[in-house]
Amino acid sequence: MKNCYIKWTTITLIVLLFSNLSLSAQTARTAWFEEARYGMFIHWGLYSAAEGVWKGERLRYGNNYAEWIRYRNRISKEEYGELAKRFVWDKIKPEDWVVAAKNAGMKYIIMTSKHHDGVAIWDTQIGDYSLSKLSGSKRDIIKELADACRKHGLKLGFYYSHWIDWEHPYAWDHNQELTGHVTDAQFDQYWQEKAIPQLRELLTNYGDIAVMWFDMWIPYQQTIFKKEQLEQAATLIRELQPNCLINSRLGLPRDSKYVDFETLQDNQFGSRFTEHPWETPGTIAHSWGYNGQEREWKSTGQLFESLVSNVALNGAFTLNIGPRADGSIPYESLSRLQDVGAWLKQYGEAIYGNTGLQNLRNQYDWGKLTRKRNENMVYLHVFNWPLDRVLRLTGISSPPAKIELLVNHQTQNLSFKQHGPLLHIQLPENQPDHFVSVLRITYQAIDLDSDVVAESTFGGFALVGTNARENKKLTHAHYDGRRPAHIKTKETEINWDIYLSEAGKYTVDLSAHNPHDEDIHLHVSLEGQQLDGTVKPTGKVVGEPNEKNYIDEFVNQRLGEISVDRPGKYNVKFHSTNSKELWVNRIWIQKK
Numbered sequence: 001m002k003n004c005y006i007k008w009t010t011i012t013l014i015v016l017l018f019s020n021l022s023l024s025a026q027t028a029r030t031a032w033f034e035e036a037r038y039g040m041f042i043h044w045g046l047y048s049a050a051e052g053v054w055k056g057e058r059l060r061y062g063n064n065y066a067e068w069i070r071y072r073n074r075i076s077k078e079e080y081g082e083l084a085k086r087f088v089w090d091k092i093k094p095e096d097w098v099v100a101a102k103n104a105g106m107k108y109i110i111m112t113s114k115h116h117d118g119v120a121i122w123d124t125q126i127g128d129y130s131l132s133k134l135s136g137s138k139r140d141i142i143k144e145l146a147d148a149c150r151k152h153g154l155k156l157g158f159y160y161s162h163w164i165d166w167e168h169p170y171a172w173d174h175n176q177e178l179t180g181h182v183t184d185a186q187f188d189q190y191w192q193e194k195a196i197p198q199l200r201e202l203l204t205n206y207g208d209i210a211v212m213w214f215d216m217w218i219p220y221q222q223t224i225f226k227k228e229q230l231e232q233a234a235t236l237i238r239e240l241q242p243n244c245l246i247n248s249r250l251g252l253p254r255d256s257k258y259v260d261f262e263t264l265q266d267n268q269f270g271s272r273f274t275e276h277p278w279e280t281p282g283t284i285a286h287s288w289g290y291n292g293q294e295r296e297w298k299s300t301g302q303l304f305e306s307l308v309s310n311v312a313l314n315g316a317f318t319l320n321i322g323p324r325a326d327g328s329i330p331y332e333s334l335s336r337l338q339d340v341g342a343w344l345k346q347y348g349e350a351i352y353g354n355t356g357l358q359n360l361r362n363q364y365d366w367g368k369l370t371r372k373r374n375e376n377m378v379y380l381h382v383f384n385w386p387l388d389r390v391l392r393l394t395g396i397s398s399p400p401a402k403i404e405l406l407v408n409h410q411t412q413n414l415s416f417k418q419h420g421p422l423l424h425i426q427l428p429e430n431q432p433d434h435f436v437s438v439l440r441i442t443y444q445a446i447d448l449d450s451d452v453v454a455e456s457t458f459g460g461f462a463l464v465g466t467n468a469r470e471n472k473k474l475t476h477a478h479y480d481g482r483r484p485a486h487i488k489t490k491e492t493e494i495n496w497d498i499y500l501s502e503a504g505k506y507t508v509d510l511s512a513h514n515p516h517d518e519d520i521h522l523h524v525s526l527e528g529q530q531l532d533g534t535v536k537p538t539g540k541v542v543g544e545p546n547e548k549n550y551i552d553e554f555v556n557q558r559l560g561e562i563s564v565d566r567p568g569k570y571n572v573k574f575h576s577t578n579s580k581e582l583w584v585n586r587i588w589i590q591k592k
Contacts, residue, residue: 029243030260030277032155032210034373035353036107037311038344041159041281041320042097043067043112043288044141045131046119049086049325052291059291066322067289070117071166071174077129080117083325084134092327094141095148100321100329104337105344107352108155110213110318111145113202115159115289118167122205126197129167146206157211157244158202162195162233163223163251164215171195172224187224191232199233203240211245212237217265220251227252234258247279261316269306270313273358279316282306284333290322297332300339301383304436307340308381312356312368339435347406347438350379359450360395363466365457367436369393376446380439385431386457391439393423394454394499398447404440407432414439419501419567421449451497452569460590461498463572469495477583482543482551486513486583494574498589505561505592511585513554514538520578524559524587526570531560535582554585561592 045067052059052066054073059065061072070080101109114120120130122142132139142158149156165171170186171194182190203209216223220230230251237244238258245260254262254276261277264270269280284303286296307317321333329337344351354370357378367383382391399418403425404411416425431437453467465476465487475488487494500506514520514535523532535555543549564570572589576582 026257026260029245033108033245033261033316034277034355036155037316037351037354038106038307039108039110039155039316039318040097040101040104040106041110041112041288041318043115043290043320043322045112045115045121045289046070046080046083046117046134047115047289048323049083051324052287052293058293064286064291065289066287066291066294067115067117077167081129081134084131084136086325087131087135087137088326089135089137089139092139092141094145094327095151096327097321097323097329098145098148098152098154100334100337102152102154104341105348105351106154106319108157108210108318109145109149110157110159110211111142112159113142114161114165114198116161116164116166116215118161118165118171120198122201124198124201126194126201142202142206150207155210156206156208157213158209159213159215160195160199160202162199162214162216163225165190165194168194181224184224184226188226188229191229196232196236199236200240203237203244209241209244211247212241213247213263214250216249216251218251219253223251225251231258270310270315273313273356275314275358277316278314279318280306280310281318281320283320284336285322288320288322290324290330294330294332298336300336301435303336303340304343305383307351308368308370308436311351311354312370312381314355314358343433343435346409347433347436350381350406350438350440354379357395357446357448359448364393364454366391371446376443378441378443378446380425380441382431382437382439383435384457385437386427389427389429391425391427392455392457392459393425393441394452395421395449396423396443396446397421397449398443398445400441401444402442404442405432406438406440411440420499420569421452422455422499422501424501449499453496453498455499458590460588463496463498463574463587463589464585467496469497471495483513484511484554484585486554486585488581488583489574489576490579490581491576494584496572496587497569498572499567499569500564500591501567502591503565503567505563506589507561507592508559509556509588510535510559511554511556511588512538513552513583513585515552515583516580518578518580520576520580520582522574522576522582525573525575526562527564529562531562533557533559552583554583562589 047067047069050069059072123132123140124130146156163172168190170182170190247263248254248259249263264280267282285294310317323329353373355373357371368381370379403414403416405414414425453461473492477486479485512535514537517537520535523530538553538555540550541553543551
């Protein structure tokens with residue numbers, strides 16, 4: 001038994017050693033990606049020449065993605081191929097895309113080498129369905145792009161549609177749900193005769209490749225793929241490009257040894273701090289490919305919100321452009337890229353190499369918070385400049401060594417007062433940046449108080465479901481476009497921690513909905529003081545007139561006042577005495 005124990009201990013140690021080595025290799029591969037934080041996606045192919053219209057008809061179907069026009073508008077392979085004749089080759093300059101990305105402050109480019117239409121953008125030797133062969137051009141756009149990326153110091157990755165391919169008879173096509181599935185053997189024929197050889201070309205002919213970006217947004221078990229096929233692709237990448245990152249849309253589990261970073265759904269942004277590397281692929285407009293009928297452009301402010309919010313949660317943002325068939329970038333895209341790029345030239349230190357504070361769950365109504373990785377430096381990204389010129393930061397109990405406002409590549413020292421985990425920073429009259437102003441706080445060490453509720457810009461505290469102490473008995477209902485977020489509670493105690501910076505009287509308000517036909521009684525207590533209240537049946541409120549659009553009404557009421565004789569941290573308790581649910585939207589506590 002002793003020898004057996006030694007043997008198994010040795011095996012366990014070996015397994016752990018190789019596991020740690022694998023994790024270490026992955027960490028080394030992803031280091032640049034976690035430093036970069038911001039990159040460009042480029043969707044450009046035959047669909048760019050269709051411009052979202054086919055024979056006078058706009059895109060069919062609700063998602064309205066221009067790059068799906070062949071499938072949505074049921075275009076034949078032959079007619080679709082004719083779009084190659086619309087490309088204006090003497091104007092197409094991939095280096096312009098790279099320069100635009102660099103000027104925008106982006107650090108990498110993901111280029112669609114083959115989208116779902118099955119058309120290779122490079123001069124592939126696998127089959128004849130490539131942009132160069134269909135157009136009669138001898139140019140290899142991928143090679144030109146790779147050369148330009150090396151020239152300008154940007155990393156290059158390739159998008160490759162490995163699952164869907166409308167050109168190959170045995171690749172996946174969603175319509176096969178109606179017309180009959182291809183067999184496993186047929187799909188493997190597509191995989192071995194087209195996909196794997198084309199991946200080999202991309203990984204062999206264009207120098208260092210930073211990312212292979214795949215696009216299967218559901219687990220492989222729900223598709224025709226076999227695990228062995230996906231691992232075949234991953235093994236090929238590791239063999240030919242050991243430092244190349246693989247995203248989770250390959251289809252393997254996120255924690256697979258082959259997956260280097262998680263890709264969220266299209267335009268899905270982070271909602272919580274996540275330790276492993278991740279990104280959001282997002283669009284400037286609606287479509288990914290060029291659409292001449294596009295009317296859904298996101299504002300520059302929205303793009304800043306997306307970028308800063310993701311970095312604050314340890315994520316990246318890969319922002320897409322869709323050039324036209326003459327290579328030009330639409331002005332709406334270019335102007336937004338330039339705005340973000342100008343901002344990053346001044347404030348890039350608050351984005352590149354930044355993450356968030358993992359245990360700090362507070363959501364600030366003035367903006368977002370990032371932290372320089374492995375340093376005691378915190379950046380406050382202020383979207384909403386407070387009217388009273390006091391910026392309220394909650395959750396860091398250690399004292400700042402210095403607080404600076406970044407202004408035109410210079411700094412301005414700011415005065416502040418600290419009250420436990422609350423920090424009040426005095427701001428100047430005018431915000432220095434039209435989009436997002438940035439403060440830099442330097443600490444000797446960062447000590448978090450992650451349980452305390454954030455102080456509002458209005459000087460009060462909103463006690464809601466997301467900042468309550470963890471309680472598995474609570475049922476949280478998120479905002480659904482009609483009802484506000486709320487906690488469904490009955491005979492259950494809810495607790496919050498708040499820090500009151502001054503002695504004195506504080507008012508306590510409750511916003512709640514009573515869905516029943518009888519009164520519900522409750523009490524709120526703090527430091528031995530108790531306020532009792534009653535919520536009568538609240539009924540409905542009209543959402544829109546003449547539509548029978550009726551919404552559950554949440555009524556605000558004053559419960560009373562509480563007094564505190566000293567500054568400090570206090571626990572607030574809420575308890576409903578009825579056996580029926582009360583829908584609690586918030587408790588609001590503010591100095592009188």
